[in-house]
Amino acid sequence: MLSVIAVFSVCFPSLCFLFPQAALKKTPLFDFHRQQGGKMVEFSGWSLPVQYKDSHISSHMHTREHCSIFDVSHMLQTKVHGRDRVKFMESLVVADIAELKDNQFKAAGFDVDLEFLDEALIALQGPSMSQVLQKGLKDDLRKLTFMTSTLATVFGVPNCRVTRCGYTGEDGVEISVPKGRVVELTEKLLTNGEVKLAGLGARDSLRLEAGLCLYGNDIDETTTPVDASLVWTIGKRRRQTKDFPGANIIVPQIKAKADRKRVGLVSSGPPVRQHTPILSPDGTVIGEVTSGCPSPCLKKNVAMGYVDAAFAKNGTNIQVEVRKKAVPAIVSKMPFVQTNYYSG
Structure with a gap:
């Protein structure tokens, strides 16, 4: 039946001003966030918690040392099914979809249907995620490796799609939950002392320490995988068939190298933020910062941005x-903080 489940995270922070406060969309956890002391802010047309009672740094470090729940219900969840599902997905991305195994989008055929899901999505992230979640699952979580998923009943809530992935660099899962029961599941997870709620502030600094891109900041429709140091996302077969979007530009770039490159930066002193100019030693502008923040783990400023290729080493x-x-x-090499994805 359903053979492809894709979660699209389309975040455009720069467009937030287009949505007046009264028109902000609310996730199924909106009232719960406010009850828990969440400081709600405008983000890409949604009202989401930037933090709770704990400080941003405290929340960040709790995720690195224990685990936290993030409400990511603003991300669009879709089901792609039908005999032409592989062809459809490969028309959108550079990855080799046909070679993926079951529960990693494997399929074949000649028709397709796109269904938008009206469900909630929460992320449980951190080194103690496995021991927390295992108590609510019948199946052995050790069988679920990074970037694979399964349908499961989680702490008594049926019809949950559990995917081992996340946006923090830590071991974690994203759980698609029927929206009418997401508060129930969140409350059950929070009964474990290892778990706390976390907001957008910690989510952003965690993903930056892990060297992960934010669409609209670090990558967009004008960026190629070669520019962004993401060539590994292009399937070997796709490089040969050259049938993916932008292949006429991207494939030659792989061999010829790009004129600019996404790099990591480490500095001390005042924080480095988005749009900060990057300069050569003699003061010439050679690029621009796309994301930056003080790193709670490293106690230094970390950033990523694009520089002329001659300065990318x-x-x-x-x-x-x-x-x-x-x-x-x-x-500096990314990730800035070692990632801990679970490979089995």
Whole structure:
């Protein structure tokens, strides 16, 4: 029956001003967030918690050391099914969909249907996620590896799609839940002392420490996988068939190399934010920061951005312009903090 389940995260922070406060969309957990002390903010047309009673740093570190729940119900969930589902998906992405195994989008055929799901989505992220969630599952969670999914009853809530993935760099899952029972499931998870609620603030600093891109900031429709150091996402077969969107530009770029490249940056002093100019040692503008924040784990400023290819090598000394002053920085390997995805 259903053979492809895709979760599309389309976040356009720069477009938030288009949505007046009265028109903000609410997730099924909106009232629960407010009851729990969530500070609600406008994000991409949604009202979402930026943090709770704990500080941003405390919430960030709790996720790294224990586990946290994030409401990600603003992300569009879709089911793609029908005999032409593989062909349809491969018309949208550069990955080799046909080679994926069951519960990783494997399918074949000649017709397709797209269904938008009206369900809630929560992410449980952190090193103790497995021990917390296993208590509410019949199946052995060790069988569920990174980027695979399964249908399950979770703490008595049936028809949940559990996918081992996330946006923090930690071991975690995203759980698609019938929206009428998401509060119930969230409350049950919170009865475990390992679990706390976390908001957008911690989600952003966690994903940046993990070197993960935010669409609209670090990648967009003008960015190629080569520019963004994401060539690994292009399936080997797709490189040969050259039948994916933008292949006429991207495939030649793989061999010729791009003129610019997404890199990690580490600096001390004042925080480095989006749109900060990146400078060569002699003060020439060579790029721009796309995301940046102080790292709670490293106690340094971390950022990512695009620079001229000549300055993209790890260890290169460059500068960033903060408050009209040049601050020393170093091009650094990402992720900044080691990731802990579960591979079995």
